[in-house]
Amino acid sequence: MAILIKGGQVIDPGRVNGAADVLIDQGKIAAVGANLKAPAGCTIIDAKGLLVLPGFVDLHVHFREPGFEYKETIQSGSAAAVAGGFTTVCAMPNTKPVNDNQAVTEFMLDRARTAGLANVLPIGAITKGSEGKELAEIGDLHRSGCVAISDDGKPVMNSLVMRRAMEYAVAFDIPVVDHCEDLHLAEGGCMNEGLISTELGLPGIPAAAEDVMVARNLSLSELTGARLHLAHISTAGSVRMVREAKARGIKVTAEACPHHFTLTEDIVRGYNTLAKMNPPLRTGEDVQAIKEGLRDGTIDVIATDHAPHATQEKQQDFTEAPFGIVGLETALSLTLALVEEGVLTLEQAVDKLATAPAIAFGLKKGTLAVGADADVAIVDPQEQWQVDPSKFKSKSRNTPFAGWKVKGRVRTTIVGGRVVFEATPAEQ
Ligand SMILES: NC(=O)N[C@@H](CC(=O)O)C(=O)O
Numbered sequence: 001m002a003i004l005i006k007g008g009q010v011i012d013p014g015r016v017n018g019a020a021d022v023l024i025d026q027g028k029i030a031a032v033g034a035n036l037k038a039p040a041g042c043t044i045i046d047a048k049g050l051l052v053l054p055g056f057v058d059l060h061v062h063f064r065e066p067g068f069e070y071k072e073t074i075q076s077g078s079a080a081a082v083a084g085g086f087t088t089v090c091a092m093p094n095t096k097p098v099n100d101n102q103a104v105t106e107f108m109l110d111r112a113r114t115a116g117l118a119n120v121l122p123i124g125a126i127t128k129g130s131e132g133k134e135l136a137e138i139g140d141l142h143r144s145g146c147v148a149i150s151d152d153g154k155p156v157m158n159s160l161v162m163r164r165a166m167e168y169a170v171a172f173d174i175p176v177v178d179h180c181e182d183l184h185l186a187e188g189g190c191m192n193e194g195l196i197s198t199e200l201g202l203p204g205i206p207a208a209a210e211d212v213m214v215a216r217n218l219s220l221s222e223l224t225g226a227r228l229h230l231a232h233i234s235t236a237g238s239v240r241m242v243r244e245a246k247a248r249g250i251k252v253t254a255e256a257c258p259h260h261f262t263l264t265e266d267i268v269r270g271y272n273t274l275a276k277m278n279p280p281l282r283t284g285e286d287v288q289a290i291k292e293g294l295r296d297g298t299i300d301v302i303a304t305d306h307a308p309h310a311t312q313e314k315q316q317d318f319t320e321a322p323f324g325i326v327g328l329e330t331a332l333s334l335t336l337a338l339v340e341e342g343v344l345t346l347e348q349a350v351d352k353l354a355t356a357p358a359i360a361f362g363l364k365k366g367t368l369a370v371g372a373d374a375d376v377a378i379v380d381p382q383e384q385w386q387v388d389p390s391k392f393k394s395k396s397r398n399t400p401f402a403g404w405k406v407k408g409r410v411r412t413t414i415v416g417g418r419v420v421f422e423a424t425p426a427e428q
């Protein structure tokens with residue numbers, strides 16, 4: 001059935017930015033322009049005062065299925081995604097079993113189809129069991145639908161293994177995504193290493209644990225010609241190295257997470273385990289560098305690293321609690337705060353949430369061009385709301401943003417021409 005989205009401000013980065021109607025027919029974008037006529041029987045959505053955007057593409061989520069369904073399922077994760085305006089998400093392989101083979105990939109795709117909400121694209125493991133030793137069947141993973149490879153949750157510590165993985169990735173033209181952390185330098189750490197970790201008596205993870213692996217990966221990408229995508233960069237050093245590598249023509253893209261451009265290590269005071277994630281929250285200078293990297297294009301993508309954990313798991317000592325926070329349902333508001341602050345233009349923000357991630361992974365998504373899949377987020381940029389984790393669609397509530405008053409809310413999400421999320425009055 002056709003849908004006409006009328007009277008909104010359409011932002012399709014690099015293509016359209018202004019008042020326009022959007023016509024959807026048979027799951028595709030059929031037309032974008034002024035005063036479009038509604039075909040007979042067409043549903044009309046009034047988007048006056050709202051933004052009409054390509055659905056967001058999250059290159060980094062953890063949906064925990066198979067294996068940890070009490071934290072999140074593909075169904076609940078997909079519901080959280082579309083509630084946050086994300087129409088496509090790439091699911092990391094640190095499930096149980098690890099997604100290092102075709103059977104797990106097919107299972108995930110099947111669950112995603114049953115959920116029928118977001119497009120869920122699996123990321124295959126680089127090594128068997130993500131143990132860092134033997135390469136997974138990268139060709140099989142690619143053929144069965146994995147869009148990238150990563151051992152996220154862990155780095156690939158062995159540089160020769162990483163080199164070989166990159167050589168395979170070149171053959172299949174898929175990106176290699178690394179969680180950059182030198183495990184020896186990070187050993188036992190649970191927050192950023194610095195004055196605050198000393199003051200709190202908590203073991204630290206130095207910025208250098210990330211930086212040395214970023215440097216290594218850039219060298220290996222240069223050596224092999226592989227497309228390198230750096231997950232969740234958090235340090236000023238990473239930003240500096242990526243900027244320099246891009247200037248030299250290395251095929252690198254980088255993502256930053258909302259928590260890393262919004263919060264500093266200061267909120268770990270009070271031993272709040274909701275402020276524990278990997279990489280850890282860093283210093284004010286690092287946050288500034290991340291913002292500058294987003295602004296000048298060094299950091300291409302905003303990704304959530306949506307990492308659900310159960311309440312009882314987070315209710316442990318700071319050193320014991322698992323790393324990670326949920327992010328799908330707060331990412332838009334935290335990104336729009338950067339627009340409010342003057343760090344990004346609105347068009348840049350949409351680019352980093354939708355267009356650039358699709359390009360980084362070579363997905364035919366993140367655009368409202370005629371003929372594209374009709375994946376659309378309709379957003380009220382002015383709506384103020386308070387983050388209430390009990391209302392999350394995610395199964396988990398582990399966010400440090402509970403109680404925050406934020407601005408910008410998804411009103412309607414459309415995937416493949418179907419309305420899959422509508423904010424109800426209770427959610428306003
Ligand atoms: N980011 C996190 O703190 N945790 C992630 C793993 C990861 O992204 O490295 C998780 O799977 O829980």
Ligand SMILES: [Zn+2]
Nearest residue numbers: 152153179231
């Ligand atoms: Zn990671």
Ligand SMILES: [Zn+2]
Nearest residue numbers: 092152153305
């Ligand atoms: Zn992750």
